[in-house]
Structures are given as C-alpha cells and as structure tokens.
Amino acid sequence: MNELVITRPRQSNEALPKELLMLADPDWLQVEKYLDRSSWIVAEIRGLVIGVCGYMPVDASSAEIMNAAVDPDFQGKGYGKQLILRALEQAMNEGYQKIIVRTGNSSLDQLGLYQKCGFRMVRIERDYFVNNYPEPIYENGIHCRDQVVLEINTRRE
Template identity: 45%
Template structure:
C-alpha cells in the first residue's frame, strides 16, 4: 500500500538517504513537498517525495526502496503512483532528475514514460560537499527528465 506520510509521522530518513546522501537537502525538500511511503506487512519499504516547483509542475525528487526489496518492481510502482498522484493534483508536468551514472534509474524512468530534456552540468559538484560514486562512476551531472500529464 502506498500512502502519504502523515505530518506527525517520522520521516523514513534511512530510505530517503539511499537516494540522496545529504540529510540537509532531504530535510529541506521534504519540508516543502509531500512524502509518500510504500508499506509491506506494516513496514515502510519505499518512499518518494513530490515537490511543487513551478505553476502546474511538480518534481519527483526522491525515490528509494529498502535494499532488501530492490529488484522486485517496487520502484516502478512508486514512480507510477507518483505520476497518478500528480495527475490527481492537476499538475500538467512531472519532472525528475538523476545522476549521470544512474543507468538503472534512467532506464526505469524512461520505461515509465519520462523523456530526457536536459543536463544540469556539475549539479552534484555544486550541491554536495563530498564526491558521490555510483556504478564506479563519479556522479557529476544531473540528467533531467519530464512527462506531460495532460
């Protein structure tokens, strides 16, 4: 079951930090967006955050699945749920960004209907104090994707 995290509930920071290693940035955007959680047998195993960015546009800023549940289709369910949630809230566009080395994520987002639109060069160098590596590649650029919802 996927549901919105209630205001009085604690953020699943362990999951959020899987997708974004900066607790400072995670706390910032979760305070401005809505956090949704995926529960299985009363345990939170997945999370995503929707963040309004511009009129009629929302960004899917964090998607994470507990490492013990990865590779089972839960990430795709979270992305598809986020798209439906954005449509229900009458957004016209949903955006998402991922690191240049996130080949699995890039494939998933495109399978869900997102299209690459731009590259934010040096994004991770500007916004993170420590270097981030994924798949043996330093994460330097943010690949931006979007989907029209209308």
C-alpha cells in the same frame, strides 16, 4: 506483490525512514530542504516501510519528484516503479501537467526506471553534483558529476 500496500498521503508530521531517504539523496541537508514541503507516497509490506516517493510543486502546473527510494532488500521487484506511477497519478489528480525528476549521470538503474515510467531526458546540468555536494559521489564505478533532468507530460489528450 500482493502483500505490498501503497499509501497516500503520509502526514507531514509522520517520520519517514531517514535511511531510505538518504538512498536517493546522500546529503541530509539537501533532504531537509524538501522533506516537509513534499507530498509522500509510502510502500509498506506487513507494516514495514520499504519505499518512499516524494514530490513537491514547482509552480501551478508542474511538480518535481524529489526523492524515490526502495530498501535494497526489496529492489528489483517492481516496487519503485509502482511508487513512481502512483506519485504520477496523484500529481495528475492534483492538477499538475508536467512532472520533473532529476538524477545523477551515474544512476544507471534510476535512469532506466524513470524512462520505463514514461519520463524523457530534457537536459544535462554539467557538474551539478561537483558544485553542490560536499563529498564526491560514485555509483556503478562512475563519478557522479552531472545532473540529468527528465520530465513527463501528464495532460490527458
């Protein structure tokens, strides 16, 4: 992993790879709602962007990870975890005390990853994806219907 470079911040006027962003959120209209309002952490290998993680403020003390994605050719190597941990560190340095992340009930790998990063499940929003996305989503052979909300408290005690 020595060749990985994680950078921050990414200028809002710099284009992020659409194909990466859509790995985490298949509805481009949803992505556009938070794209320019988010701070982005970018993972690169030899100048190639292989991962992104964006977060944006919810209120004065909390932020939400809006999109975290790693190119499929580079998944399973710990890069996603590094991106999320860097985003958590950056958000904490900006004064956010709570970070939220939302994912689908069918996103088994993501649910595991977020929990490995210290997130805890706090609630399930039933039928969120059925009611808010134009096309059905299937992952791991499971219909993505419900949104799982996880959070982590970043306060140092």
